[in-house]
Amino acid sequence: MSTAMPVTVPARECAPGGTLEGPARRVEAHLAVFLRGRTEHWEREDFGLRALHDVLRDFVLTGGKRLRPAFCHWGHVGAGGDPDDPDAVTAGAGFELLHAFALLHDDVMDGSASRRGRPAAHVALAVEHAQCGWNGESRRFGEGLAVLLGDLAFAYADVLVRDLDPAARAVWTDLRVELTMGQYLDVTGAARRDRDLVRARRVARFKSGLYTVERPLHLGAALAGRLDDLAPTYTAYGRPLGEAFQLRDDLLGVFGDTATTGKPVGDDLREGKPTLLLALATRRCPVGGRPLLARVGRDDLRDDEIDDLRTLFEDCGARGAVEVAIERRVERALGVLRAAPIVDEARDALHELALAAAWRER
Secondary structure, three states: OOOOOOOOOOOOOOOOHHHHHHHHHHHHHHHHHHHHHHHHHHHHHOOHHHHHHHHHHHHHOOOOOOOOHHHHHHHHHOOOOOOOOHHHHHHHHHHHHHHHHHHHHHHHHHOOOOEEEEOOOHHHHHHHHHHOOOOOOOHHHHHHHHHHHHHHHHHHHHHHHHHHHHHHHHHHHHHHHHHHHHHHHHHHHOOOEEEEEEEEHHHHHHHHHHHHHHHHHHHHHHHHHOHHHHHHHHHHHHEEEEEHHHHHHHHHHHHOOOOHHHOOOHHHHHHHHOOOOHHHOOOOOOOOHHHOOOOOOOOOOOHHHHHHHHHHHHHOOHHHHHHHHHHHHHHHHHHHHHHHOOOOHHHHHOOOOOOHHHHOOO
């Protein structure tokens, strides 16, 4: 019988078109023009460089939730900024390229086979290498080019935001460093088989939470000239919500549907990711389940063992506790939002985005 804590879940709704899709469409149009210009420039130098840009353009413009541009947009509007400010669109495009960099590198570091329902970039490139009969090892070729693609996305993100207001650039610098620190904690935590609750929360904050919610809000406020007075409010809203976003991501990595998430379910367990779910399970696991839990972090972890681990996480209450943690963080964020000194339209939009981020299915 499951001992998971009961969870009262608020209404789960996706952000409507005007809240998420409106900013996303403008950002995608900007990215399409920018990347087409970069492609045309570099193919004049060497036509072979077009292929590199084609892969990057396809990766960036196909799929993705566009949450970061949405938080940047509504953070800007909430601060009294012009909803049609081209700088906010440019910043949103920069966030998408930075996110592409993170995903491309993350898939190589984790050895992930798929992304967004398609072969991961390093896998597809390795297959191309093998099919063409090129010299060298296909795996190394695919991983090497995927790293270069990530580097290119990182560089182009900087190109996009280089002319923004100095305050916005300062936020940008901070978030790039924070993202790197989060990835480091994630990789080393898995290698060390870290199961510490405090560190798990820290990984959730730095790996994804800060650059998904809090920093986009800060950058939007900076573009409107209100970073100094709104940063505390946006932090109080964005930090718990960003952690909730990552905690949901951790649950989807174990309990999600691959057809919906587009990523292999169970890979986080094979990697031994230092998640709050795993830290809680380690504390709550009964003696009989410890040999199974000790298998987490093994690349030969079988599918049936992953099924058994899901049951273990349910029965010991770890999954329920993470759901409670998500709910409490969202409630904290929404409590801040109700009293936030921002434009009412943005308040409504940020409420909807909070629910979409914390209770998504992919």
